[in-house]
Amino acid sequence: MKTVAAHAGVSAQTVSRVLRGTGYVSEATRARVLASVAAVGYRPNAVGRSLRATRTPMVGLLITDITNPFYATLHKSTEAVFRERGLTLMLLNSDDDPATERTQLDLVSSYRPSGLLVAPAVHSTLTTEDLAGFGAAVLVSRTLPGLAVPSVVTNEPEAMGEATRALLDAGHRRIVAVLGPRDASTTLRRESGYRDAVRAAGAEPIVRYTDQTGPGARAAIRRALQADPGLTAAVGFNAPVTEGILRGLRDEGLECPRDVSVVGFTDAPWMSFYPPPITVVGQPVAAMGELAARLLLDVLDGKPVTPGLHVVPSVLLRRESVAPPRPRPHDEKRTPCTS
Amino acid sequence: MKTVAAHAGVSAQTVSRVLRGTGYVSEATRARVLASVAAVGYRPNAVGRSLRATRTPMVGLLITDITNPFYATLHKSTEAVFRERGLTLMLLNSDDDPATERTQLDLVSSYRPSGLLVAPAVHSTLTTEDLAGFGAAVLVSRTLPGLAVPSVVTNEPEAMGEATRALLDAGHRRIVAVLGPRDASTTLRRESGYRDAVRAAGAEPIVRYTDQTGPGARAAIRRALQADPGLTAAVGFNAPVTEGILRGLRDEGLECPRDVSVVGFTDAPWMSFYPPPITVVGQPVAAMGELAARLLLDVLDGKPVTPGLHVVPSVLLRRESVAPPRPRPHDEKRTPCTS
DNA sequence: CTGAAAGCGCTTACAG
DNA sequence: CTGAAAGCGCTTACAG
Known part of the structure; x- marks a missing residue:
């Protein structure tokens, strides 16, 4: 800035004023300073300013x-x-x-x-x-x-409630919630929405906590499915968890939504063109x-x-991953529809 | 820092030396300064340092x-x-x-x-x-x-060449490359790999440029498909483009890989569990x-x-989106396999 | 409308 | 082993 000032024949403060566009500066000096800035190749230093x-x-x-x-x-x-x-x-x-x-x-x-x-x-x-x-x-x-x-x-509780009700309304009663870390505020809020909706329908909450990653959710849903043959639906905590759920279903030879209906939380681009397109709570x-x-x-x-x-x-984006429940096959494994 | 110095009864330079762990400082003053730092609640200022x-x-x-x-x-x-x-x-x-x-x-x-x-x-x-x-x-x-x-x-040219050859080796001859912006260096490099491979097999390059987004690619593949009924395969420029290609195929009532084989560039989590899993160049x-x-x-x-x-x-991740070509149906639209 | 002085919080030579 | 001085590049009062 001193160099600019010297070049323009003014003081450093005047250069500062021109550059900040603050205070009174005559049009003539303004122009002169600006010319000098360009001539000298001045680059402002944010560190000095800060x-x-x-x-x-x-x-x-x-x-x-x-x-x-x-x-x-x-x-x-x-x-x-x-x-x-x-x-x-x-x-x-x-x-x-x-x-x-x-x-x-x-x-x-x-x-x-x-x-x-x-x-x-x-x-x-x-x-x-x-x-x-x-x-x-x-x-x-x-x-x-x-x-x-x-x-x-x-509005996690309400949105999660609406997501859960989409499954309840389709007739599901044994719905597992695959959640995030037990103590995260997001888990607490989404879990309460799920629990309230399930209880209001006279059903029993089934909850699994995960590290909110795809692999974690994949393992969790498999354990849940193996532990409870009556499970016909799942809600996912976030996009990676929803992905994990779908992978876990496939591992178990199950199809969505024929065998297990799925609702996710947080949309992802692939969810709208995955077969079936996934019903999901779209977070703004x-x-x-x-x-x-x-x-x-x-x-x-x-x-x-x-x-x-x-x-x-948030809004519930209703797509095609929810269908009425039907008893799950216990003894025979199914292979997914390959096209 | 002056406050710390005063509190410890030393000069600011000594505080600086202790904090930077530079130069000689006696163990006694070191301890005293550190104690003062804690007592005074000193927080270093990166701006002054910079x-x-x-x-x-x-x-x-x-x-x-x-x-x-x-x-x-x-x-x-x-x-x-x-x-x-x-x-x-x-x-x-x-x-x-x-x-x-x-x-x-x-x-x-x-x-x-x-x-x-x-x-x-x-x-x-x-x-x-x-x-x-x-x-x-x-x-x-x-x-x-x-x-x-x-x-x-x-190694974009080589990797794109390998991706293209995966299609050529399966028997495809009319393969469209859905690329990014015409002037991007990534487009140039991937395009050359594609062209060389296609020409080496005695086939004709077919190229579409896009804004490298999903919607842009979706529109581009539809136009390409409509313009050339002989098309049996596509290579995608990046992950969003590959997604757009799959959406475009579905728009046209076509199935992958039955009607059109697809190879992508850049992996995405959904690609390994999408039906079919997508063959793709995995960038490190x-x-x-x-x-x-x-x-x-x-x-x-x-x-x-x-x-x-x-x-x-890069490495080509061979999955299941490549199959031998078969003549595309011109008059009847197909609906995807819904499960 | 413009300038001289001081200082933001540090660290770099330079002395001792 | 420790300190007094100067200055990094800017802007804020304060004069004129």
Whole structure:
């Protein structure tokens, strides 16, 4: 900046004013400075700016795993909102591990960001004080009990209830819920919706917890099927789990929906063209990201933001993976329809 | 840091030395400083450090779209390498748009990062000089003609040739290649492998360019099928395109592999349990990311790095979407096998 | 409308 | 083994 100032024959402050478009600058000097900027090949240094401002125009996005499409979409949708406000988004993976989460939090905090968006790890140790240091913090997708921070979630209990009722209405009574980690807030919320719906229909809840991955769910559904020959339907916790369920069914020589009906939670592109197309709770991921980003901006702008749950509704996408139940064959294995 | 120094009764430089673990510090003062750090609740400020060092311990990763699983995996694998070297990874989306790419590059450059990893946008305007400003730059997945920068790619021509030969060997002669944007380096490289293989078998290349999305590919394969009733096979450019091809086939009442055989490029989880499981070129995405990250570190360490292509081999995963050709029915539409 | 001074939080030489 | 000084590149008051 000093070089530009010297070249234009003005002071560094004037260059700063021109560059920031702030305060009064005569049209003549403005033009001269701009010409010098180009001539000298000046590139602004965000580090100097941030140090002086004691805040970096950056928001941290701390998630568990970017290869989960849910979080990739979250990144994309929040980045769009922040970008038009001149805020950079800094992505950090916690690997769903509380220790890594803590390390990553310290890292992003060392850059003195303007705010933080978090989907906490399963046994997260984050406290209100941890987040208070960020000025503005918003939780997204997963909540943390006892945190006085705005949280954007979907109406998981209601959506999971509706998904379960789709199976109950088709006549199913023995429906297994293949869930995520026992203590995740998402598991708790989805499980309650499932349990309430099943009980309201006078049936018995059947629950399996998993690590919310495809392989974990595949093993879990196989064990459930072997343990209970009366099972005629399954609800999946997320997209990988739904995939695992379908693989597990095939392992057991069972067909969907002829032998076992399936409803998933969280849509994926393949679900709409898989045979059969999968009935699934479609989460408004992009809308959740946008809302979370806007709440964060509101906090930065000093607008009042409720520290509780902010709910974005999901919709049940009815496709073809639900059929009336029929007794499962116990002794003979079937092979899938090969085309 | 001044507060810590005052609390410990030492100078700020001593605190700095303790914190960086550099230079001589007596065990006694070390302990005293560490105690003060905890007592005062000191949090390091990366901005001050970066400003003084004129470099930020950060690497930019500029890709086109994080919701493409290829790039999500790339982020994860490179981050792991950089994290253990104390480097933060800063993710930036270009939306595959040269203007946005330029903006994002200026942004990351303003943080004075230690290096840059780029998968250039399709009509990228990046020059060697642009990248030289980053100290260390490595291209990944996509190359740019005339750039004197190391580039990590897979053996696309050979892999695409092998994929095409899988169809030729099954007896196919009219094979359409549904490719990406006409000018992308990935398109050029995959197209050449396809053309060479087809020509070597004495057949005629049939090529369709798309925007490399599912909907684009779906429309393209339908037009190709309608234009050429003799078509019995298709190769897809990437995972979304392969999905689009399968949807397009279904639109046309055709079945894979009975009516049309399909081979894809880039694996996706659903491809191994879709009926039929899809034969596909599996790209070693994580290995590509790791190699790119290590090359970048080598450049930073002053080790000699060849500025040309660094090739990581792909493998053809033979599954069940390839069958011998049979004449396509022209007058009657078929419905897929519904189970 | 423009400039001189100070300082954001660190680390790099340089002394002792 | 430890400290005083200077400065990384910017912006914030404060003068004029």
